[in-house]
Amino acid sequence: MRDEAVNRVKHVFTLFDADGNGVLEADDFDLMSDRVAAAVPEAGEARKQTMRAAFTRYWNTLVAELDADGDGRITYDEFQACVLSPERFSGAVDAFAAGFARLGDVDGSGTVARPVFTGMLRGVGFGLPNIQALFEALGPDDGDRITVRAWEEEIKNFYAPDRGGVPADLLAASPVA
Numbered sequence: 001m002r003d004e005a006v007n008r009v010k011h012v013f014t015l016f017d018a019d020g021n022g023v024l025e026a027d028d029f030d031l032m033s034d035r036v037a038a039a040v041p042e043a044g045e046a047r048k049q050t051m052r053a054a055f056t057r058y059w060n061t062l063v064a065e066l067d068a069d070g071d072g073r074i075t076y077d078e079f080q081a082c083v084l085s086p087e088r089f090s091g092a093v094d095a096f097a098a099g100f101a102r103l104g105d106v107d108g109s110g111t112v113a114r115p116v117f118t119g120m121l122r123g124v125g126f127g128l129p130n131i132q133a134l135f136e137a138l139g140p141d142d143g144d145r146i147t148v149r150a151w152e153e154e155i156k157n158f159y160a161p162d163r164g165g166v167p168a169d170l171l172a173a174s175p176v177a
């Protein structure tokens with residue numbers, strides 16, 4: 001596995017452990033979707049529901065595939081097995097990427113404005129300099145917006161164990177210059 005992928009996996013585990021108790025549980029995903037929804041007050045209820053459903057589905061897939069000892073919680077040791085067989089998660093990751101990125105398209109234009117992008121990723125727990133670096137890497141247009149499609153693809157890259165040197169690495173880099 002590539003070093004960049006290992007770094008992303010460690011970072012993602014820390015982020016997903018939203019309440020910081022050292023293990024992933026259903027409550028973490030509820031907490032995260034609450035924070036993300038709160039970051040985009042202007043998003044419609046339908047988009048929020050899709051986003052929440054994507055978080056829930058993602059958790060259900062993780063616990064079904066990774067909870068080796070069946071205690072309903074995922075430790076880091078259990079979690080890192082996800083990178084060994086990414087094909088088992090691709091459906092849930094695709095839904096997660098789509099539900100998340102499309103929440104940011106609050107006006108249905110197919111684009112996401114910088115403040116919305118920043119608010120949502122702050123909601124998940126990423127650092128502001130990392131978020132800004134990723135936004136720049138996704139090529140904002142003259143109106144300071146990126147396409148939902150570009151963001152969605154980058155979310156999938158973030159979870160791909162065989163990728164490296166992708167813009168998504170910027171989210172796990174520290175510090176970002």
Ligand SMILES: [Ca+2]
Nearest residue numbers: 017021023028
């Ligand atoms: Ca937790």
Ligand SMILES: [Ca+2]
Nearest residue numbers: 067069071073
């Ligand atoms: Ca477990």
